[in-house]
Amino acid sequence: MSPKLRKAILRQIGLQAFLLLVTAVVMFPVLWVVSMALDPRNISRPNELQLIPPGASLESFRVILFEPFGLTREGIYFGTLLKNSLVVSLGTAVMTVALGASAAYAFSRFRFIGRQVGMLSFIILLMMPSTGTMVPLFVLMSRIEIGGEQLRRTLFGLMIAYASSALPFAIWNLKGYFDTIPKELEEAALIDGASLTGAFFRVILPLSLPALAVTILFSFMSGWTEFMMAWVFLEDPERTTLAMALRSISGGGQHSAPWSEFAAMSILMSLPVLVLFFLFQRWIVSGLTVGGVKG
Template identity: 40%
Template sequence: MLNTSKISNPNLKQNVFKRKTILKCTMAYIVLIIAIVFAILPILWILSTSLDAVNNLSSTSLGLLPRKFTLYNYREMLIGPDSHFFRWCFNSLIVSVTTTLFSLFLGVTAAYACSRFRFRGRKLFLNMFLLLNAFPSILSIVAYYKMLSILNLINTLGGLVLIYSGGQLVFTIWNLKGYFDTIPYEIEEASFIDGASSFDIFTKIVLPLSKPAIAVTSLFVFMSAWNEYLFAMTFTSNKNIYTLSVALWSLQNSGNYSTNWPLFAAGSMIIAIPVVIIFLFLQKSLVSGLTLGSSK
């Protein structure tokens, strides 16, 4: 007789495997959906508050629809009598873009040197940088203030750029060094044999292959400088050089807009727009570029 057990067993195992796979995928999707809901709800709530004419932030229910729709809060934020939004936006752009460029210039060169060259004090340098990152940034606020006072950089955008760039160097160097370590050194050796100089290897081979890591680092550095509040509030008192985060706080504490939560929510939504635009602009490098850059 034909033994059917040997024929049916593989089918049975395949069906069990499919069921387990479907169950795992279903559970994964459920967890992701719950996480997405918790991530989107606060954003929808802030958007609803910014479009609401009723100034009431506290509520017993989480309403996602404005009780009385209005665009007044956005108009007041952009062109209100106490608002200098475009001036503050310009200040934030100057600080964030300059911090990003300065941090990348120093971080890329330092990370490449630490990745490719072996010199005395390299490990100590990296470990000290990592140790500095373990302490809260607020501990250095007095030292920063004395340093900026000596350099006459209090109430200047240059002082903020100096502080932000120094604070982001730890992340920039460690993040880029880790990516440089994954690039095969044989590629550089082959280029050197073909007659390429060290500068050509760095600019024409290493940097193009590192676009994904540079894009990720740029985004995080820009976001950190764009959203920073503590140092900007401490080292600036002139409204003409306020960044958006400090300006939003100043409007919330001014006489005309005191405790105006819908206005605060409208400002928060507007401030988030540049970060979203940059994320969309760098999306190709952040997602598909990761695999593409490493495989090249």
């Protein structure tokens, strides 16, 4: 064996050892959750470290999906929680992307009075901690009544609150992406007789699909896993979101469930996010770096 080859093999072994160690550390919590979820013995806590516990089954998934949660007296089903979470997250995503795209386009393409003040205020808002938006929204939405009910206590109110905190980042990010699209493309469309609005819809938006997808994904995810505001704003147990329910059964509280059920629900909630993330991964990376750097 030539010394060069031997050196290459040793180097490969070293790299593989290092990366396998990292893999082990990354996978440890994931495997822990999977093994907890599969544990059928209906013990409240595992007492040994095993990947596949004896007699593994999907019982805990069945319980989470089809048995009621004890959050109300009558019990509340996974379907209801899922519906609440979807309403809030999808609503937030649609609202954020629709409002964000039009504003970001103007900030990217026009020079108008108030532009710099506007951009500056978005940066400032990005630095405001989420608890900062939470207090005034809590008070203001408590005062608005819709159909004899405080707006704050409704899912629609929660959606507004999430969109409020998601918008500054969305506009900032989309504007950064629009900046990278050459102006000549729109000008060509205008010469071909398209209106400016037409050019925006038929040229800019299709080209910005990556940035739009990232905006939708991020605002969807913030609604999907947000706990802070939901916990303080909502009062009606029928409006509990998945995130709130997960925390309730995660232990400590009066509704704590066996760990196997907590693990099963964590997996059910993570899977869609994981799938979306891997689908959009390339765009997320480019979107974050482009939007972040450009002024």
